[in-house]
Amino acid sequence: EVARVMEKYDLVSVPVVDFQNKLVGRITIDDVVDIIKEEADKDFQLASGISEKIESNSTVWRMSRARLPWLLIGMLGGTLGAQVISTYEGSISQIPALAFFIPLITAMGGNVGVQSSAIVVQSLAKGNQFDSITSKLAKETLVGLLNGLICSLCIFGIATYFENQTLGITVSIALFVVIIFAAIMGSMIPLILNKYKIDPALATGPFVTTLNDVLGLFIYFTVGMILYGL
Amino acid sequence: EVARVMEKYDLVSVPVVDFQNKLVGRITIDDVVDIIKEEADKDFQLASGISEKIESNSTVWRMSRARLPWLLIGMLGGTLGAQVISTYEGSISQIPALAFFIPLITAMGGNVGVQSSAIVVQSLAKGNQFDSITSKLAKETLVGLLNGLICSLCIFGIATYFENQTLGITVSIALFVVIIFAAIMGSMIPLILNKYKIDPALATGPFVTTLNDVLGLFIYFTVGMILYGL
Incomplete structure (x- = not known):
């Protein structure tokens, strides 16, 4: 959600406030980059029939399990x-x-x-x-x-x-x-x-x-x- | 290439210099976000058998042409x-x-x-x-x-x-x-x-x-x- 808004308006940082509007932190654009990449990876894997998030260095057993549901x-x-x-x-x-x-x-x-x-x-x-x-x-x-x-x-x-x-x-x-x-x-x-x-x-x-x-x-x-x- | 380096080191801006090391401009993280998204979109479309970059508002003729090669x-x-x-x-x-x-x-x-x-x-x-x-x-x-x-x-x-x-x-x-x-x-x-x-x-x-x-x-x-x- 935040990632989408930041991307749309080219923001580099977004403040996070609590219910009294006090600043409690910020979300910076590099967090957003990570989220966007991860979402795109997940969509790509789902579309390829891989049901768990896996990396190329995951174990054979884990890779096998992620693919079995679709098979x-x-x-x-x-x-x-x-x-x-x-x-x-x-x-x-x-x-x-x-x-x-x-x-x-x-x-x-x-x-x-x-x-x-x-x-x-x-x-x-x-x-x-x-x-x-x-x-x-x-x-x-x-x-x-x-x-x-x-x-x-x-x-x-x-x-x-x-x-x-x-x-x-x-x-x-x-x-x-x-x-x-x-x-x-x-x-x-x-x-x-x-x-x-x-x-x-x-x-x-x-x-x-x-x-x-x-x-x-x-x-x-x-x-x-x-x-x-x- | 630049996008990958910036993502890796969480940089928000990268200077661009000419051959005399004079500053000619900069690449900011929001350009990178656009590039990353575009690359991910392209990979997803290629994997789905769509050979040209298309948006959901492209014309019917263009959408059809982008899909025909794979068909x-x-x-x-x-x-x-x-x-x-x-x-x-x-x-x-x-x-x-x-x-x-x-x-x-x-x-x-x-x-x-x-x-x-x-x-x-x-x-x-x-x-x-x-x-x-x-x-x-x-x-x-x-x-x-x-x-x-x-x-x-x-x-x-x-x-x-x-x-x-x-x-x-x-x-x-x-x-x-x-x-x-x-x-x-x-x-x-x-x-x-x-x-x-x-x-x-x-x-x-x-x-x-x-x-x-x-x-x-x-x-x-x-x-x-x-x-x-x-």
């Missing part, structure tokens, strides 16, 4: 993903080519989600409250639409050349829907977390990625079943 | 992944259950890679050169071994319960190998980029994720073919 969430997501795919087992044994683009769909959903949430997390960290939530969402949706269109057109060409037109149409439609969903989810989740006073940087990590994986797989196979008439 | 790299990675899986098309049509855990393998490879590279990127950004490269790699490998062991045991139970023991063994061996590889790659790539004066924060983004996806798929299906005797 276990990732495993849970992967297991849910497996469950989604298993409901389409019949379709896969008939059209195994449907499996080829599973990693593309999940990776793109993850990438878009992380990009969207990073922007929202940063603007929240800066205390930027100018834009309303709806205008942020509208903007992210527009960016998602534009990037979704470009990526879908590319992948339509690639998948058609690579396999056949039905797969090309399946992958491109699914990718388009996944990118838009991921852009919306990626910006909504940090906003919601922030509203409930949870650190929004949490959202940029494996959490958004995992959610988008499961959603993306569902969309992809649903589109595939419809287009292949399975 | 196209992700698409390239997804296409490579599709190519890897397509070489196992026969195996998938015989054992469609092999496809179930594709997202788990790629997601875990990505998560571990991002965690490892985040730690290395941060310690490089702090100018921490105490540890040698080999000791960093050794530590990340150990953390990978430990987390790989824990995650593999979990997934062995899940996949065996969920499907059968052969799949359980396949997924757990593949996951173990993928996690160790991802930990080593995730810490090596930023170190290599840094050596060639490329911003190591680039590595934490879709680049590491994409590489680990392709590698992970290859390991997974190779283990699967051996164990299923395909």
Whole structure:
């Protein structure tokens, strides 16, 4: 809080007074520098799926423990993903080519989600409250639409050349829907977390990625079943 | 450079002199605060796959352009992944259950890679050169071994319960190998980029994720073919 005000008005020192307005000390800018750096480090680590503050000289055991929570969430997501795919087992044994683009769909959903949430997390960290939530969402949706269109057109060409037109149409439609969903989810989740006073940087990590994986797989196979008439 | 020295020694102002040692100006701590924040923001955005400096009030077109390079790299990675899986098309049509855990393998490879590279990127950004490269790699490998062991045991139970023991063994061996590889790659790539004066924060983004996806798929299906005797 103090750090943000001092940064905004370029103050080098702030007095601290007690309830009688007597001077009890001061906060200098070099304390602020330390705080700003630490906050940025913490956000970066949270976004990378590291749940405790660690330094490169922490013990192996501590480093391992800081990372495990996110890995276990990732495993849970992967297991849910497996469950989604298993409901389409019949379709896969008939059209195994449907499996080829599973990693593309999940990776793109993850990438878009992380990009969207990073922007929202940063603007929240800066205390930027100018834009309303709806205008942020509208903007992210527009960016998602534009990037979704470009990526879908590319992948339509690639998948058609690579396999056949039905797969090309399946992958491109699914990718388009996944990118838009991921852009919306990626910006909504940090906003919601922030509203409930949870650190929004949490959202940029494996959490958004995992959610988008499961959603993306569902969309992809649903589109595939419809287009292949399975 | 100046920012790092000022932060280290808690200086609030640094004189700037010309070649005759005449005072020409000064750099104050509030300039440094701005620089530190900007650097941290840039690292965070790079790690999230955003290639140009953008603010939340940038235009939709500019936001879209800043994100496209990484999305196209992700698409390239997804296409490579599709190519890897397509070489196992026969195996998938015989054992469609092999496809179930594709997202788990790629997601875990990505998560571990991002965690490892985040730690290395941060310690490089702090100018921490105490540890040698080999000791960093050794530590990340150990953390990978430990987390790989824990995650593999979990997934062995899940996949065996969920499907059968052969799949359980396949997924757990593949996951173990993928996690160790991802930990080593995730810490090596930023170190290599840094050596060639490329911003190591680039590595934490879709680049590491994409590489680990392709590698992970290859390991997974190779283990699967051996164990299923395909």
